[in-house]
Amino acid sequence: QVQVIESGGGLVQAGGSLSLSCAASSGESFVLASMGWFRQGPGKERQFVAAINWKDGNTLYSTAVKGRFTISRDGAKNTLYLQMTNLKPADTDVYYCAVRLWAGTMSDPNDYNYWGQGAQVTVSS
Numbered sequence: 001q002v003q004v005i006e007s008g009g010g011l012v013q014a015g016g017s018l019s020l021s022c023a024a025s026s027g028e029s030f031v032l033a034s035m036g037w038f039r040q041g042p043g044k045e046r047q048f049v050a051a052i053n054w055k056d057g058n059t060l061y062s063t064a065v066k067g068r069f070t071i072s073r074d075g076a077k078n079t080l081y082l083q084m085t086n087l088k089p090a091d092t093d094v095y096y097c098a099v100r101l102w103a104g105t106m107s108d109p110n111d112y113n114y115w116g117q118g119a120q121v122t123v124s125s
Helices: none
Strands: 003-008 010-013 018-025 034-040 047-053 059-061 069-074 079-084 093-100 119-124
Touching (some): 003 093, 003 119, 034 069, 047 069, 047 079
Antiparallel strands (some): 034 047, 047 059, 093 119
16 A cells, blocks of 8 residues: 655746645655646546656646646655646646556556546646
8 A cells, every 4th residue: 555645836926837746655655657747627527637657757737737747756755746837717626646666657547546636736827
């Protein structure tokens, strides 16, 4: 079992910045394949935001956030970050951190094993 704890988020005006972080931990040893961020609004499906390959650091972004959001990792701490800039009201959602322990598709939420509790991001116009 891997615990995934998120922090960050909040309320900001359009054009502003926010950051999220996420720490993965377990009482047993584990090897991360990738970690990612997804977001979900009321009545909507969970959508891919960004992900990073834990071994080589390759990143993947959705077209909606590319150029505005930056995903990064601290391998020694098993911690994931998301820096969000130039935020828009359309970015308002609950953001979820996800952990994947095996090979799969970085943008597919079904390929992730563990999820954080979610962090609210609200962007006012």
